Structures are given as C-alpha cells and as structure tokens.
Amino acid sequence: GDSVTQMEGPVTLSEEAFLTINCTYTATGYPSLFWYVQYPGEGLQLLLKATKADDKGSNKGFEATYRKETTSFHLEKGSVQVSDSAVYFCALSEQDTGRRALTFGSGTRLQVQP
Amino acid sequence: NAGVMQNPRHLVRRRGQEARLRCSPMKGHSHVYWYRQLPEEGLKFMVYLQKENIIDESGMPKERFSAEFPKEGPSILRIQQVVRGDSAAYFCASSPPGLAGGQYEQYFGPGTRLTVT
Numbered sequence: 553g554d555s556v557t558q559m560e561g562p563v564t565l566s567e568e569a570f571l572t573i574n575c576t577y578t579a580t581g582y583p584s585l586f587w588y589v590q591y592p593g594e595g596l597q598l599l600l601k602a603t604k605a606d607d608k609g610s611n612k613g614f615e616a617t618y619r620k621e622t623t624s625f626h627l628e629k630g631s632v633q634v635s636d637s638a639v640y641f642c643a644l645s646e647q648d649t650g651r652r653a654l655t656f657g658s659g660t661r662l663q664v665q666p
Numbered sequence: 667n668a669g670v671m672q673n674p675r676h677l678v679r680r681r682g683q684e685a686r687l688r689c690s691p692m693k694g695h696s697h698v699y700w701y702r703q704l705p706e707e708g709l710k711f712m713v714y715l716q717k718e719n720i721i722d723e724s725g726m727p728k729e730r731f732s733a734e735f736p737k738e739g740p741s742i743l744r745i746q747q748v749v750r751g752d753s754a755a756y757f758c759a760s761s762p763p764g765l766a767g768g769q770y771e772q773y774f775g776p777g778t779r780l781t782v783t
C-alpha cells in the first residue's frame with residue numbers, strides 16, 4: 553500500500569536559518585503530493601501541493617518539488633521565523649484510482665528559536 | 667465562506683458511553699472524510715462519505731465505529747462503548763465534487779479531541 557516517510561523531529565532551528573524537512577513516498581500509482589501544517593491545538597492547513605513530476609509547490613516562502621525519480625517531496629524554506637513553529641505533515645493521494653483518502657507521514661515538529 | 671465546522675471541540679466520555687462527533691463541510695462541498703490522530707502520530711484515514719453514501723470505509727475499525735452523512739445535516743462519527751484507546755483527535759475534512767483523484771485538496775476542520783476516562 554501507499555506510505556509516506558518523514559524525517560523525525562523535533563527540528564530545532566534559530567530564526568533566519570534554512571529549513572529542510574525530508575519526505576519520501578511509496579505509491580502504487582501516480583500520486584498528488586501535499587504538505588500540511590498544524591499549529592498547536594488546531595486542525596491541518598494545506599501549505600502547498602504538487603500534482604505531477606517536476607512541479608514545484610510554493611506558499612509563504614515554503615517550497616517543495618515533486619521528484620518522481622527519487623520519490624521525494626522535501627519541504628524547504630530559506631529563512632524560518634518563530635511563527636513557523638508547528639508540526640508539518642507530508643501526505644499523498646492517489647490520482648489514478650479514484651481513492652481519495654490521504655496517506656500522511658508521522659509529522660515533523662519544527663521549533664524555531666529567536 | 668465558513669470553513670469546515672466540527673463540534674464539540676472537546677468531548678469527555680467515560681468508558682462504555684457513546685461519543686458522537688459532528689462535522690459540517692464547507693459550503694459547496696459534498697465529500698466528507700474522517701481521520702484519527704493519536705498522540706504524537708500522523709493522521710490515519712477512517713472513512714470517506716458522500717451524501718447518504720459511504721464510499722470508502724477501509725480505515726474504520728470493524729466494531730463500535732460508524733459514520734453517516736445524511737441528506738440534511740452534518741456528518742456524524744459515532745463511537746459506541748468507548749474505551750481508553752479511543753482517546754484521540756478526530757478530524758473531519760471536506761472537498762468539492764468533481765473529478766476523482768488528488769486534484770482537489772481536502773480542507774480540514776479544527777478537530778474534536780475525545781478523552782475517555
């Protein structure tokens with residue numbers, strides 16, 4: 553079945569540092585890929601997405617590129633802020649089977665220190 | 667346009683009681699999904715519903731759990747005879763109708779945090 557593997561956290565960075573959160577996936581078909589962010593006590597918010605190989609999703613300074621050859625969708629940001637502290641989830645959904653369920657990674661907690 | 671609404675936000679039940687969680691999708695969305703998040707874990711898919719139809723319940727436990735999305739009113743996730751292991755955050759998401767597949771992202775509600783004492 554489908555699966556998503558994320559780097560374990562917590563990731564602790566100083567403000568303005570460069571962020572990378574690794575995400576790799578296994579899928580039987582051709583998935584769409586997503587990054588969601590969860591702030592403390594809240595639900596998930598879609599951060600960015602990509603639906604085909606070499607697509608780059610971007611939002612709020614975050615970006616991730618759909619790499620089919622390495623089955624990866626790593627999240628990056630050039631300069632993190634304290635307000636970016638949250639849990640980040642990589643997820644996929646199947647495009648070609650009609651199955652709409654999202655498969656999530658276990659999440660990576662990011663802590664940004666001033 | 668209001669987002670996905672869930673209530674209650676927090677629910678405390680004693681072992682053996684029933685828990686009812688409600689979800690109202692975004693306006694114009696006819697697809698509803700339920701996910702469970704155990705402490706310090708990712709979300710796990712439970713069930714996908716359209717109005718009056720269960721489309722995919724491959725993630726639902728075989729016993730005690732049921733879900734519905736009636737023609738009128740919110741979607742309901744029901745857990746009968748709750749046990750301590752049911753303590754978790756339950757998230758509802760919705761998406762618009764249209765082509766199947768991942769082109770339509772899911773919009774999540776704030777969740778219901780169930781505590782079983």
